[in-house]
Amino acid sequence: MEYETVDLDEESGSVLILDQTKLPGKAEMIKLRTAKEIWDAIYLLKVRGAPAIGVAAAFGIYVLARRTAQKETDFDSFYNSFKKQKEYLDSARPTAVNLSWALNRMDQVCRQAHAEGKSVAQIVDRLGREAREIKEEDIRVCRAIGENGLSLLKPGDGILTHCNAGQLATCRYGTATAPIYLGQERGYHFHVFADETRPLLQGARLTAYELYSSGVDVTLICDNMSAMVMKNGWVNAVFVGCDRVAANGDTANKIGTSVVATVAKRYGVPFYVCAPTSTIDLDTPAGNEIKIEQRPGREVTEMWYKEPMAPQGIKVFNPAFDVTDHELITAIITEHGIARAPFWKSLAEMKNVTV
Structure with missing residues (x-):
């Protein structure tokens, strides 16, 4: 790294x-x-x-x-x-x-x-x-997001993350991984579960790669294993990044994030979104107004295989992102502090902080 x-x-x-x-x-x-x-x-x-x-x-x-x-x-x-x-x-x-x-x-x-x-x-x-x-x-x-996120954790915690909101997604530290890196420096000994993140495998190829390279105790899991590790009590918090935050606190992140948030809600695991204030879009009232990028079907059917793994000509739905409802989000961590519900108020306050 x-x-x-x-x-x-x-x-x-x-x-x-x-x-x-x-x-x-x-x-x-x-x-x-x-x-x-x-x-x-x-x-x-x-x-x-x-x-x-x-x-x-x-x-x-x-x-x-x-x-x-x-x-x-x-x-x-x-x-x-x-x-x-x-x-x-x-x-x-x-x-x-x-x-x-x-x-x-x-x-x-x-x-x-x-x-x-x-x-x-x-x-x-x-x-x-x-x-x-x-x-x-x-x-x-x-780094500021990392400090704020670290305040929500204790040594030895288990953390689950989805996609890659790490150093590779930023210029240093990452967003969702920033608390992990700062904790690593301070001897917190976190155990991290990284979702593989189909279909582009950012969790497997990137998050697992960078955390493992940095000496973090990380375990790679398939996306459909998140419920099991949470039910087993191995996860104390979920940290994810995001690409856009609507004014009401709905967040767009890599496809599958809303599934993780729903599972976390079921098992009482705090679900935190790490978001620079530059990703807060107060001009977008709610998540249903966020334009979701559609990606080529070959990413699902053949991109990672020697031979196609689906019938030729099959229809493919491949949205790059989904929207996590604000009611599933425990808090949104920014560089200026931690926003909690009602998000329409706390996010506006975060966005308007001057430094």
């Missing part, structure tokens, strides 16, 4: 990412230079996890703006290209709010610098500083 999930190579004018589609078999850093390469990397899950997607998008639009500025020194022409590239990158994945959040933040910086009379070259320089700040913020935010 000495690799950076997302980084910037100023010399070559490219975004550097750890290609997560190659894990756990191979740790490979790749360079993204063009808008198509950046879009593909986000859509094809070479970089994934809401915070990491946001950082990659910020670095990406900066790299593209720097290249545009070499040809377009007039602001109107430069900004026209900037807007097209921003909209193109924003179309890569619809559910994770951090993608549009980061791109809109970069757009605001661009327009503000122009309003201040800055040249195109100066605007590009400011965009670079903002992109680097978004990455540094992510690291600070994840």
Whole structure:
């Protein structure tokens, strides 16, 4: 885990990412230079996890703006290209709010610098500083989420997590795994159960990989085993990440999260969602208004098999995310504190905290 999930190579004018589609078999850093390469990397899950997607998008639009500025020194022409590239990158994945959040933040910086009379070259320089700040913020935010999450745990606890909301989904610490990493540093000796997370196996390929590599006591389980480990009393808390939080506290996370939340409710296990405030979308009143990304059927029928494991031509329903009802959520852990019901009030307060 000495690799950076997302980084910037100023010399070559490219975004550097750890290609997560190659894990756990191979740790490979790749360079993204063009808008198509950046879009593909986000859509094809070479970089994934809401915070990491946001950082990659910020670095990406900066790299593209720097290249545009070499040809377009007039602001109107430069900004026209900037807007097209921003909209193109924003179309890569619809559910994770951090993608549009980061791109809109970069757009605001661009327009503000122009309003201040800055040249195109100066605007590009400011965009670079903002992109680097978004990455540094992510690291600070994840650590703060970890501290807040750790306050809900005690040494020796069993923790279950779904998908990958770890270091690989962020720039460091992760969101749902941040309390685990901080506890590891402080001798808490947690035991973690990682759901494999069908159909893309982020829990098996990524969460199990990074926790095991870091010396955490982790056990991999199939998704349909979560009820058994909870019923056995082996799980004291569930920690998951999320890609979007609606104003009422409904959360969109990797498909299967709502199942885990329902099971946790049945067995009285606290269910915590770890969410940077950048994922809180107060403009979306409830989860039924969150657009859910639909993925190709081959991810279910053949992606991980030598031979297809379903009848040829079978219909496949493959949503990337589901929505967990706020009534199933014990608390939402942010960098500014822990939000509890009524979420419409506590989330608005968290969102409006200034630092």
